[in-house]
Structure formats: C-alpha cells, structure tokens
Amino acid sequence: xxxxxxxxxxxxxxxxxxxxxxxxxxxxxxxxxxxxxxxxxxxxxxxxxxxxxxxxxxxxxxxxxxxxxxxxxxxxxxxxxxxxxxxxxxxxxxxxxxxxxxxxxxxxxxxxxxxxxxxxxxxxxxxxxxxxxxxxxxxxxxxxxxxxxxxxxxxxxxxxxxxxxxxxxxxxxxxxxxxxxxxxxxxxxxxxxxxxxxxxxxxxxxxxxxxxxxxxxxxxxx
Amino acid sequence: xxxxxxxxxxxxxxxxxxxxxxxxxxxxxxxxxxxxxxxxxxxxxxxxxxxxxxxxxxxxxxxxxxxxxxxxxxxxxxxxxxxxxxxxxxxxxx
Numbered sequence: 489x490x491x492x493x494x495x496x497x498x499x500x501x502x503x504x505x506x507x508x509x510x511x512x513x514x515x516x517x518x519x520x521x522x523x524x525x526x527x528x529x530x531x532x533x534x535x536x537x538x539x540x541x542x543x544x545x546x547x548x549x550x551x552x553x554x555x556x557x558x559x560x561x562x563x564x565x566x567x568x569x570x571x572x573x574x575x576x577x578x579x580x581x582x583x584x585x586x587x588x589x590x591x592x593x594x595x596x597x598x599x600x601x602x603x604x605x606x607x608x609x610x611x612x613x614x615x616x617x618x619x620x621x622x623x624x625x626x627x628x629x630x631x632x633x634x635x636x637x638x639x640x641x642x643x644x645x646x647x648x649x650x651x652x653x654x655x656x657x658x659x660x661x662x663x664x665x666x667x668x669x670x671x672x673x674x675x676x677x678x679x680x681x682x683x684x685x686x687x688x689x690x691x692x693x694x695x696x697x698x699x700x701x702x703x704x705x706x707x708x709x710x
Numbered sequence: 711x712x713x714x715x716x717x718x719x720x721x722x723x724x725x726x727x728x729x730x731x732x733x734x735x736x737x738x739x740x741x742x743x744x745x746x747x748x749x750x751x752x753x754x755x756x757x758x759x760x761x762x763x764x765x766x767x768x769x770x771x772x773x774x775x776x777x778x779x780x781x782x783x784x785x786x787x788x789x790x791x792x793x794x795x796x797x798x799x800x801x802x803x804x
Contacts, residue, residue, distance in 0.1 A: 527731050527742040534745055626741075633737050 498610055499553055500571070503561070504684060505601065506546035507572035508661065510562055511691070512594060513539030514698055518581040535591075535627055542620050549612055563702045567687065567695040574682050575657035577691045585643050588634045589650035593658035593674065595631040598624055600662060600669045657682040712761040713739040715746070717753040725757055 516536035523529035547558035554561075575594060580586045602624055605617035638647040651674075658674075659667055659681035671678050712732055716725040728747045733739035736758075743756050779785030 525732060527733060527738075527746065531742055531745045534749060629737075630741055633741065637734065637738075 496553060496610055498605075498608060498613060499550060501605075502546050502550045502613065504571035504573070505605075506543045506550060506561070507570045508576050508594075509539045509546065510543035511570070511572045511694065512576040513537070513543060514694060515576060515579065515581075516587075516591075518579070519587065522581075524584055531630065535630060538623050538627065542623070545616055545620070549616060559702070563699045567691050570687070570691065570695075571684055572687075572691070573657065573661045573684050574686070574688045575654060575661055577688045577694065578654075578657075579690050579694070583650070585638060585646035586650040586654070588631070588638055589647055589654055590658075591627075592631040592635040593651065593654055594661065595624065595628045596673050597658055597661040597666075597670050599628055600666045600673070604666060656680060660684065711735070711739075713743070713758045714761055714764055715743050716757040716759070717747050718755040719753060721754055725755070728753075728756075730761065731758075 513536045516532060516539065519529070520533040520536070521529065523532050543562065544558055547561045551557050551561055575590060578590070580590060599621075602617050602621045606614055606621065608614040608617065635647070638644065655676055656679050659670065659679065660683040662670055667678060667681065711734060712730050714730050715728045717728040718725045731739060731742045731746055733742050739758050743758050747753055748756055
C-alpha cells in the first residue's frame with residue numbers, strides 16, 4: 489500500500505464483519521461436544537468453523553490494506569478495539585432456543601450484508617463476498633430449518649421470546665437501508681437498535697480465553 | 711428417525727452404504743448427510759433412505775441345502791484341464 493493511498497472506505501465494514509464472524513464462530517464452537525444430538529454437534533461445529541474461516545479471509549483482506557497480518561488483527565487487539573456487534577458476543581451455550589434464535593437472526597442479516605458486498609467496487613472484496621455466500625447459503629438453510637422446527641415444537645415460546653429479546657441487537661448488525669431489508673425478511677417492526685458503539689460485559693472473558701495461548705508466548709510462530 | 715446413507719465416491723461407481731444418521735425430517739437428513747459423508751469431498755453423490763423403508767429379505771435367503779456346486783465357478787476344477795491344455799499346446803507344432 490503506497491503512503492498516499494487513502495484507506496478504503498469499506499475497510500471498517502470488513503473489519504466489523506470479520507470480528508462478527510470470529511466472535512460468533514467462537515461462541516458457536518462452545519456447543520462442540522454438547523449440542524442436542526450427535527449429528528447436530530457435527531453440523532453446528534462445522535458452521536462455527538465456517539464462520540472462523542470467513543473471518544480469516546476477511547482479516548487477510550484488511551491486513552493487506554493495513555500492512556499487518558490476519559493473526560495480529562484477530563488476536564493482538566485489545567477488546568475495546570474489536571468492532572463486533574453485541575449480538576455475537578452473548579454467551580448462549582446451554583440455551584439452544586436462544587442459540588438458534590441468534591443463528592437465524594444473524595444468518596438472515598448476514599445474507600443482506602453479503603448481498604451488498606458482492607456489489608462492492610473493491611474487486612477482492614466483491615469476489616470474497618461471492619465465495620462466502622456459497623457457504624452462507626448453507627448456513628441460512630440450516631438456520632431456517634431449525635427456526636421452523638422450533639416454531640412447530642413445544643419450544644416455540646422459548647424460541648419466540650429469544651427472538652424478541654435479541655431483535656434490537658440483531659438490527660444493530662446492519663446500518664441504514666439494510667435494516668429495513670432485515671425487518672422485511674424476518675417480518676418484524678424496526679426498534680431502537682443495539683449497535684456497535686459499546687461492547688457487552690461478555691466480550692472480555694471471551695477475549696481472555698481466545699487470546700490466551702497467543703499471549704502466552706508473544707511473537708511465537710506456531 | 712434413522713436414515714441410511716449411501717455414497718458414491720466417483721462418478722460411474724456404484725453407491726455403497728456409508729452409515730446411518732439420525733434426523734427429524736428429510737431436510738435435516740440431507741444437511742447432516744452432507745456434513746457427515748460429503749464435507750471433505752469424499753463423495754460425489756449421496757442417497758438417503760429412511761431405515762423403515764429398507765426391507766431386509768427374509769427366507770428363503772439361505773445357503774445351498776443341496777449340493778449344486780455346478781452353479782458356481784468354484785464348482786469346476788480347472789487345474790487339471792488347464793494342465794492338459796497347456797501340454798497339448800506345447801506338444802503342437804510351432
């Protein structure tokens with residue numbers, strides 16, 4: 489990157505997106521080994537891995553612009569520097585209805601975000617978004633299946649309550665017109681969004697755990 | 711609900727039983743079949759079948775009761791005949 493080149497305006501969006509995917513991938517992976525049944529354990533762990541893979545690709549894109557590397561962006565920043573939305577920070581392990589509610593809201597919002605990025609003038613970003621969308625389509629299908637399943641089960645109320653509670657934070661994943669699109673897709677009215685201005689108390693402990701090994705031997709090549 | 715999964719490793723090859731999965735309906739079964747039997751590109755195609763729809767053939771699925779070894783290749787001893795044929799060929803004028 490030449491010294492004169494201004495930072496790409498979408499860099500902030502890319503970093504926020506990468507942070508969302510990393511933190512949600514981490515949260516979803518907390519179900520590994522304890523998901524409701526074995527097949528779902530494999531599927532949900534695979535989705536968690538998918539999100540972290542997307543985070544890596546986005547960090548690599550941002551790192552090339554910023555003259556750093558993906559690991560530094562993922563693990564060497566302080567919790568306050570992360571741009572992730574509060575929705576992905578919540579520790580929902582042991583609450584499957586809540587986890588599926590977030591999964592469904594997140595993947596639906598993600599569809600809106602990715603569709604916009606595919607149209608980006610930044611060719612590498614547009615290409616990456618198109619590639620990610622192929623996997624995200626599977627994530628959306630999985631989330632939709634589960635949402636329908638819980639809605640037609642005895643867990644219906646728990647699921648709907650969780651969607652209701654998470655809705656302001658889900659809206660906070662997006663900005664502007666993309667919020668209207670999300671409202672349409674999930675059939676909900678707009679409310680005051682819980683955006684990226686502040687982190688929840690749950691990010692700190694997650695960050696501690698997530699960066700523990702890397703901090704234990706600074707600068708090591710693993 | 712249990713589903714049996716059959717996988718094809720390469721195009722043109724026969725489908726072989728891969729294993730079984732538990733899934734509440736067809737949509738979940740398809741997703742889980744992909745996760746467990748196709749995620750690492752180890753299959754080019756998958757079939758899923760509800761276990762209840764698989765019929766195990768019962769009687770008279772038994773081994774031969776009477777000696778009908780002429781129905782099988784191993785019922786014929788070729789060794790002696792091959793030897794004879796070789797000798798005859800060897801003895802024939804070049």
